[in-house]
Amino acid sequence: MIGPWSLDEACRAVGGTLAGDGGGIPAALSMDTRTLVPGSCFVAIRGARDGHDFAAQAVAAGAGALLVDHELPLAVPQVIVPDTLAALQRWGQARLEACRPGTVFAVTGSVGKTSTKELLAAATGAWKTPGNRNNTLGLPEALATLPDGLRAAVLEMGMSTPGEIRRLTEIAPPDLGLVTNIGQVHLENFVDGLEGIARAKGELVEGLRPGGLWVHLADDPWCRWVALQPWARARAVPVGPGAAYGWEEAEGLGLLGERFLLRHPGGLEPVRLALRGEHHVRNAALAGALALLAGYAPAAVAEGMGGVDAGPGRGRLHPLAAGGWLLDESYNAIQESILACAQALLTLDGGEPVAVLGCMRELGAGAAAVHRDTGCGLRALGLSRVLVYGDQAAALAAGFGPGASAYDDFEAMRDAPDGLSALPQGARILVKGSRFWRTERAVEWLLAHFPNPTNPGTP
Numbered sequence: 001m002i003g004p005w006s007l008d009e010a011c012r013a014v015g016g017t018l019a020g021d022g023g024g025i026p027a028a029l030s031m032d033t034r035t036l037v038p039g040s041c042f043v044a045i046r047g048a049r050d051g052h053d054f055a056a057q058a059v060a061a062g063a064g065a066l067l068v069d070h071e072l073p074l075a076v077p078q079v080i081v082p083d084t085l086a087a088l089q090r091w092g093q094a095r096l097e098a099c100r101p102g103t104v105f106a107v108t109g110s111v112g113k114t115s116t117k118e119l120l121a122a123a124t125g126a127w128k129t130p131g132n133r134n135n136t137l138g139l140p141e142a143l144a145t146l147p148d149g150l151r152a153a154v155l156e157m158g159m160s161t162p163g164e165i166r167r168l169t170e171i172a173p174p175d176l177g178l179v180t181n182i183g184q185v186h187l188e189n190f191v192d193g194l195e196g197i198a199r200a201k202g203e204l205v206e207g208l209r210p211g212g213l214w215v216h217l218a219d220d221p222w223c224r225w226v227a228l229q230p231w232a233r234a235r236a237v238p239v240g241p242g243a244a245y246g247w248e249e250a251e252g253l254g255l256l257g258e259r260f261l262l263r264h265p266g267g268l269e270p271v272r273l274a275l276r277g278e279h280h281v282r283n284a285a286l287a288g289a290l291a292l293l294a295g296y297a298p299a300a301v302a303e304g305m306g307g308v309d310a311g312p313g314r315g316r317l318h319p320l321a322a323g324g325w326l327l328d329e330s331y332n333a334i335q336e337s338i339l340a341c342a343q344a345l346l347t348l349d350g351g352e353p354v355a356v357l358g359c360m361r362e363l364g365a366g367a368a369a370v371h372r373d374t375g376c377g378l379r380a381l382g383l384s385r386v387l388v389y390g391d392q393a394a395a396l397a398a399g400f401g402p403g404a405s406a407y408d409d410f411e412a413m414r415d416a417p418d419g420l421s422a423l424p425q426g427a428r429i430l431v432k433g434s435r436f437w438r439t440e441r442a443v444e445w446l447l448a449h450f451p452n453p454t455n456p457g458t459p
Helices: 007-014 051-060 084-098 115-123 138-143 162-173 193-201 222-230 276-293 298-306 335-346 364-381 393-401 410-415 440-449
Strands: 017-019 041-043 066-068 079-080 103-108 154-158 176-179 213-217 237-239 248-250 259-266 267-273 318-319 325-329 354-357 386-391 404-407 428-432
Touching: 007 017, 007 079, 007 084, 041 051, 041 298, 051 066, 066 084, 079 084, 079 440, 084 138, 084 162, 103 115, 103 138, 103 162, 103 276, 115 154, 115 298, 138 154, 138 162, 154 298, 162 193, 176 276, 193 222, 213 222, 213 276, 213 335, 222 237, 237 276, 248 276, 259 276, 267 276, 267 298, 325 335, 335 354, 335 364, 335 428, 364 393, 386 393, 386 410, 404 410, 428 440
Parallel strands: 041 066, 066 079, 103 154, 103 176, 176 213, 213 237, 325 428, 354 386, 354 428, 386 404
Antiparallel strands: 017 079, 248 259, 259 267, 318 325
């Protein structure tokens, strides 16, 4: 067994120079003084802001060591390297190489990555990357203190530009992969549109270790496209209609979640999810299929996934006054996820169904058209009202038609006579939007102004 690395061991792994005592064991790595855990090693990244400027603040917050590109006049041990980003990535990579779990799973997709990661980790009892640490900073940061002796690890891999997932698979080569879907996200960064996005997501498939396999939805056209590419040599396993793995008899249970039968070559396994929405059935079927392909028992897979509940911004449900409900999906948004969450909202009992939205981002020249289509989709589903703010709010409101209100920013929506305060008592309210628009502010406002008297709820 390999214990946690001392600072001296980490210094050797990244090829740095140590200033000070190397005997201490960092509790974690951190690049953010606001969330730094005492005893962590603070990593000074040079980006839009230079992390070295915050090193003294990190030490004051309890950092026990620093990873820097030059020695600083601070009384803590320091690992000095030419490039702190490269050293951070090497630290995580080296720790994974030293403590390689029996199976490394990787999850990507345009929407649903984090929820599916949670489902897969629960299905397999695996270690998982915390939160949404899914980029070239967050993934190695999480891997730097990876425990030894793990049967499995589930890693989330995200991207906003080509090459990012390729780099992540270099840092952490996966054995098995999962692609939730491929859709319109970060379009402004891809001159070749959805094909470019599919190629970028396919970097996970290309990066699988020899003998690996991956799962995808059988009816996702761009996942099927990836499976046919010559560079996608790993075995592709479709999940869904007409495939050996899939789901049957899915039933929405409103407040109680979802249930379905997980189909696999050995039969049907009943699954009961606490998560709400048909989209979670698809994600759970993908996670369950991959766990079964990895050798886990169907009953254990179903039981594990049944214990996953929604986190803040990812489907958490709050009771409101007069029998209303708030479905908090504020973490992020693309067209597919907005419509899927609106469908989930409609399965709840209650009053008027309303969406409070921040606009989608990084859609390029087609942004207005996507927002209009989203408004049309919400109208077709049966929502009665939409409040939307941001740079494309007018386009989404135009697509929805009567009952939609558009605002420039959150403050305007909050303060307008027809804004948040005009929402009816007892309404079922979906809150969702791009991270850029910080729609969690709408969640906080609604919980404060429409509290349930028996269960007030907190943001």
